[in-house]
Amino acid sequence: MSGAGLSPQIWKSLLQEVEKPGRYLGNEVNSVTKDPAQVRLRVALVFPDAYEMGESHVGLKILYDILNRDPEIWAERVYAPWTDMEAALERHRVPLFSLESKRPLKDFDLIGITLPYELVYTNIITILKSGGVPLWQKDRVKGDPVVIGGGSCAFNPEPIAEFFDAVVVGDGEELIHSLARQILAYKESAQTREALLKEMTRSRGVYVPSFFEVDYKEDGSVRKIRPLLEGYAGVAKATVTNLDQAAYPRAPIVPNINVIHDRIGVEVQRGCVRGCRFCQAGYIYRPERQRSPDTVKDIVAKSLASTGQEEVSLLSLSVGDYDCLNPLLNDLFDTYEKDRVSISLPATRTETLTPEVIQQVKRVRKSGFTMAPEAGTPRMRRLINKGNAREDLMRAVDNVFREGWRLIKFYYMCGLPMETEADLMGIAEEALQALAIGRRYTRGAEIHVGCSSFVPKPFTPFQWEPQLSMAEVEAKHAQLRLALRMPGIKFKTHGLTMSYLEGVFSRGDRRLARTLVRAHELGCRFDEWDEKLDFAAWQRAFAETGLDPDFYVTRRRERDEVLPWDHLFVDMKKSFLWEELEASHDLAFIEDCSTGKCSDCGVCDFRKVLNVNYRYLPETEKAQAHSTRGRVLKTEAEQSLAHPPAENQKYQAPPTVQRIRARFTKLGEAAFLSHLDLATLLHRALKRAKIPVGYSQGFNPAMRVSLSPPQPVGVESEAEFMDLELTAFVPPEELLRRVNEVLPAGIALTEARTLTTKVRSLNAAMREQVYAIDVRGDGISGDLPDRVTHLKNSPEVRIERRRAKEQKSVDIRPYIKDIEVVAPNQLHLVTRFGQTSGSIRPSEVLQALFPEGTGGWSASRIRKVDAHFEVE
Numbered sequence: 001m002s003g004a005g006l007s008p009q010i011w012k013s014l015l016q017e018v019e020k021p022g023r024y025l026g027n028e029v030n031s032v033t034k035d036p037a038q039v040r041l042r043v044a045l046v047f048p049d050a051y052e053m054g055e056s057h058v059g060l061k062i063l064y065d066i067l068n069r070d071p072e073i074w075a076e077r078v079y080a081p082w083t084d085m086e087a088a089l090e091r092h093r094v095p096l097f098s099l100e101s102k103r104p105l106k107d108f109d110l111i112g113i114t115l116p117y118e119l120v121y122t123n124i125i126t127i128l129k130s131g132g133v134p135l136w137q138k139d140r141v142k143g144d145p146v147v148i149g150g151g152s153c154a155f156n157p158e159p160i161a162e163f164f165d166a167v168v169v170g171d172g173e174e175l176i177h178s179l180a181r182q183i184l185a186y187k188e189s190a191q192t193r194e195a196l197l198k199e200m201t202r203s204r205g206v207y208v209p210s211f212f213e214v215d216y217k218e219d220g221s222v223r224k225i226r227p228l229l230e231g232y233a234g235v236a237k238a239t240v241t242n243l244d245q246a247a248y249p250r251a252p253i254v255p256n257i258n259v260i261h262d263r264i265g266v267e268v269q270r271g272c273v274r275g276c277r278f279c280q281a282g283y284i285y286r287p288e289r290q291r292s293p294d295t296v297k298d299i300v301a302k303s304l305a306s307t308g309q310e311e312v313s314l315l316s317l318s319v320g321d322y323d324c325l326n327p328l329l330n331d332l333f334d335t336y337e338k339d340r341v342s343i344s345l346p347a348t349r350t351e352t353l354t355p356e357v358i359q360q361v362k363r364v365r366k367s368g369f370t371m372a373p374e375a376g377t378p379r380m381r382r383l384i385n386k387g388n389a390r391e392d393l394m395r396a397v398d399n400v401f402r403e404g405w406r407l408i409k410f411y412y413m414c415g416l417p418m419e420t421e422a423d424l425m426g427i428a429e430e431a432l433q434a435l436a437i438g439r440r441y442t443r444g445a446e447i448h449v450g451c452s453s454f455v456p457k458p459f460t461p462f463q464w465e466p467q468l469s470m471a472e473v474e475a476k477h478a479q480l481r482l483a484l485r486m487p488g489i490k491f492k493t494h495g496l497t498m499s500y501l502e503g504v505f506s507r508g509d510r511r512l513a514r515t516l517v518r519a520h521e522l523g524c525r526f527d528e529w530d531e532k533l534d535f536a537a538w539q540r541a542f543a544e545t546g547l548d549p550d551f552y553v554t555r556r557r558e559r560d561e562v563l564p565w566d567h568l569f570v571d572m573k574k575s576f577l578w579e580e581l582e583a584s585h586d587l588a589f590i591e592d593c594s595t596g597k598c599s600d601c602g603v604c605d606f607r608k609v610l611n612v613n614y615r616y617l618p619e620t621e622k623a624q625a626h627s628t629r630g631r632v633l634k635t636e637a638e639q640s641l642a643h644p645p646a647e648n649q650k651y652q653a654p655p656t657v658q659r660i661r662a663r664f665t666k667l668g669e670a671a672f673l674s675h676l677d678l679a680t681l682l683h684r685a686l687k688r689a690k691i692p693v694g695y696s697q698g699f700n701p702a703m704r705v706s707l708s709p710p711q712p713v714g715v716e717s718e719a720e721f722m723d724l725e726l727t728a729f730v731p732p733e734e735l736l737r738r739v740n741e742v743l744p745a746g747i748a749l750t751e752a753r754t755l756t757t758k759v760r761s762l763n764a765a766m767r768e769q770v771y772a773i774d775v776r777g778d779g780i781s782g783d784l785p786d787r788v789t790h791l792k793n794s795p796e797v798r799i800e801r802r803r804a805k806e807q808k809s810v811d812i813r814p815y816i817k818d819i820e821v822v823a824p825n826q827l828h829l830v831t832r833f834g835q836t837s838g839s840i841r842p843s844e845v846l847q848a849l850f851p852e853g854t855g856g857w858s859a860s861r862i863r864k865v866d867a868h869f870e871v872e
């Protein structure tokens with residue numbers, strides 16, 4: 001087993017001591033390893049949350065791809081260690097390491113930390129501390145890594161600013177390589193850290209917090225943000241002006257374990273200029289820039305081939321505004337329907353949810369529909385500039401139910417500025433009206449309503465507005481819960497305390513860094529995870545650092561107040577945001593500037609920085625960009641291309657022509673994959689190898705592959721099996737070769753044969769499992785043969801079995817067919833399977849051999865070496 005930079009024993013112990021070892025394995029398909037001798041700069045790209053939350057983050061994948069194109073740079077990944085891993089690292093005195101080379105974080109030259117949401121701030125402290133990196137920027141010296149942040153929280157990074165050497169405000173992909181090269185030059189010269197940071201300020205979008213000092217008034221608000229470097233009074237954000245030409249990975253990493261967005265994400269558009277007044281992303285990512293449909297199709301084709309994944313998600317803040325959406329969907333479904341690839345769209349504006357789009361999306365799989373009306377009445381939707389009429393919403397609901405969906409998820413906020421009782425209860429009215437529409441089509445119609453509390457964000461018109469207190473939000477949630485208590489409706493709220501803490505840090509200032517450090521000392525970690533958030537510890541941290549969280553959350557700011565983020569994103573005019581706040585009071589509606597008139601927010605220079613949209617032209621002409629102040633409205637020609645799929649486009653599964661049984665290994669680190677993760681990994685490998693495996697019929701077609709019964713996590717195996725149903729003949733030896741070419745280390749097909757007679761499933765036909773066990777542990781004293789003889793002679797062998805929360809006494813003797821000591825401390829074990837109900841784990845036999853405790857066998861290596869099936 002290889003932990004690269006770690007000793008094999010420590011690596012194995014770490015994996016055995018944590019709940020989800022798959023989070024730390026690395027070695028995924030398309031992850032990059034390089035020869036360290038050829039590399040001059042080592043970069044750690046950090047996502048400060050658990051692997052399954054961060055793996056699918058598109059921004060990190062883009063940077064990973066760009067940096068690794070340079071042969072002299074090796075970018076690796078680091079995710080926040082879950083609390084069990086943090087404790088294990090501490091126990092073994094091992095610093096946090098990267099996924100690829102298992103190198104300690106402190107040994108990297110550049111650490112790039114994604115700042116996706118505020119509630120990961122304590123995880124950043126964990127990562128730097130357990131990685132052996134000085135937390136405070138002022139404490140780092142030449143030889144320490146340069147720590148750079150970036151992401152949506154970079155627009156107000158003040159609570160964590162003093163942990164960073166620099167923060168990239170805006171799009172990072174055109175900056176990252178030149179910053180890395182600057183850091184390489186600094187590393188290989190006598191240049192001082194300060195000189196490096198000064199040089200970095202010359203790049204648009206780079207914020208160096210140590211070149212600013214903040215003075216506070218007696219009332220706690222900011223008096224002045226003082227620049228300390230001449231000519232560096234504020235930061236303009238970095239903007240990718242030609243998204244179509246910007247780098248985008250075509251071979252994204254394929255996760256080994258189940259992650260939150262386990263699909264290929266293709267960003268079709270960046271920025272949204274609808275002007276929703278609550279939405280920070282709508283302001284900080286302006287202007288609206290689209291990728292051409294040709295580029296999108298190229299990314300989709302190459303990513304599917306390189307990953308074997310079966311789902312593509314078209315990403316954008318408002319995907320319905322992507323001008324070529326319908327013809328693009330048509331092309332993608334026409335191309336990939338036969339491969340059972342589904343295309344999903346994120347939450348879509350209701351007026352863009354046309355019947356054509358709905359029909360396209362359901363062609364392969366019926367992914368759920370999520371709609372985000374945000375507010376409960378047209379009045380409030382106008383106030384926040386969302387503007388959807390209730391009729392539009394209900395028309396979309398009708399379309400979705402008519403097309404066969406049974407469930408629609410609605411997403412709302414409560415606590416928006418100037419919210420009335422009628423606005424709040426409008427949420428319940430809309431949910432009930434939608435349910436009534438659904439029931440016209442199916443008695444089982446369901447509406448799920450998610451309601452969070454509004455958190456005002458920097459660089460939005462509501463940045464001056466107070467956030468509701470937790471008590472006020474709780475009362476509103478209670479009212480809605482009561483109004484929505486009925487069959488067919490589920491009501492769910494977002495954590496009150498989470499929204500409150502998010503409110504503190506999203507509009508926070510530098511003084512909060514001390515509170516973060518204290519909260520971390522008090523055990524706060526993974527604050528966006530319900531089961532981890534410890535609000536009492538947070539309250540103590542605020543009290544002990546002398547800060548009142550309400551000062552940041554529930555206070556209204558005056559127009560002339562200096563806001564902690566005023567020196568950042570200086571293109572966005574503060575006066576424009578204030579006028580928008582006033583406009584909201586008058587329910588004045590502002591137009592989408594890609595189709596209507598420019599409202600002069602300050603972001604575009606109208607030379608390079610401006611809205612860029614594509615329109616789809618018929619036949620041979622390519623889609624064309626329209627770099628104008630206004631989006632070109634849809635023409636007759638493109639409407640005609642956006643035809644709905646015909647009825648005869650319904651997929652017919654081809655018949656099975658060949659059944660193959662293959663044997664495969666699961667060795668080394670692969671033994672730490674769960675059964676489900678192993679199945680997904682094999683499915684994707686079969687796809688990459690272009691093996692024509694059939695699919696079941698129905699709304700959620702499944703690949704016709706079945707695996708032998710699962711082995712416990714950590715048990716290696718040379719004798720796993722899978723049965724495949726193919727729709728075209730493939731010689732077994734060719735299947736072996738093609739699949740082995742794309743499998744990761746530790747997993748390999750060793751045999752394959754065509755099944756000629758009808759055989760029972762692997763699960764039903766398996767009779768025995770054979771294990772080789774190398775018994776290792778502190779308690780080994782040479783008496784293993786006596787223990788084995790005693791066990792064999794016992795008519796009954798009881799162990800205590802703990803599964804989930806249950807513990808019971810089980811006699812495992814009937815399941816042990818044979819057990820022998822074949823060499824010193826080497827056991828040969830044959831267990832029965834499927835002959836009586838239930839089965840046993842090999843570790844339970846060790847448990848029985850060493851009733852005094854696990855010390856005798858905890859370091860044992862268990863390997864399944866064979867399996868016997870009933871005679872075919």
Ligand code: SF4
Binds near residue numbers: 273286593610
């Ligand atoms: S400057 Fe005008 S066109 Fe550009 S994003 Fe702002 S409002 Fe839209």
